[in-house]
Amino acid sequence: MVKRVVLIIDDEVGILSLLSRFLKKKGFEVFTAENLREGKNQLEKINPDFLFLDVNLPDGNGLENLPQVKESFPSLSIIMMSAFDHGEMRSKAKSKGALAFLSKPFSLSEIDQIVD
Numbered sequence: 483m484v485k486r487v488v489l490i491i492d493d494e495v496g497i498l499s500l501l502s503r504f505l506k507k508k509g510f511e512v513f514t515a516e517n518l519r520e521g522k523n524q525l526e527k528i529n530p531d532f533l534f535l536d537v538n539l540p541d542g543n544g545l546e547n548l549p550q551v552k553e554s555f556p557s558l559s560i561i562m563m564s565a566f567d568h569g570e571m572r573s574k575a576k577s578k579g580a581l582a583f584l585s586k587p588f589s590l591s592e593i594d595q596i597v598d
């Protein structure tokens with residue numbers, strides 16, 4: 483069985499840790515990055531199946547970078563995450579190619595539904 487690969491880009495260490503542990507238990511190979519620059523470098527190297535991308539990062543906005551990422555990796559399933567959830571941001575994420583939008587804090591059952 484081929485192991486599915488996930489990249490998580492978030493500047494909150496707690497989110498990185500929680501998602502990493504949960505997804506590893508589900509059999510994923512997990513990579514993490516704490517900013518966009520590091521995350522983009524990892525994207526090129528590992529070509530993941532899923533990308534969990536925070537909206538507000540120290541070096542940029544994940545939502546604004548979404549179209550470029552989707553263009554470079556068209557088959558990548560991208561899940562946007564933000565503590566600032568409102569309908570407009572949610573609809574922008576979907577229109578720019580996101581598979582899903584997670585509001586922080588989120589439940590692990592939400593993650594389960596997305597990756598299964």
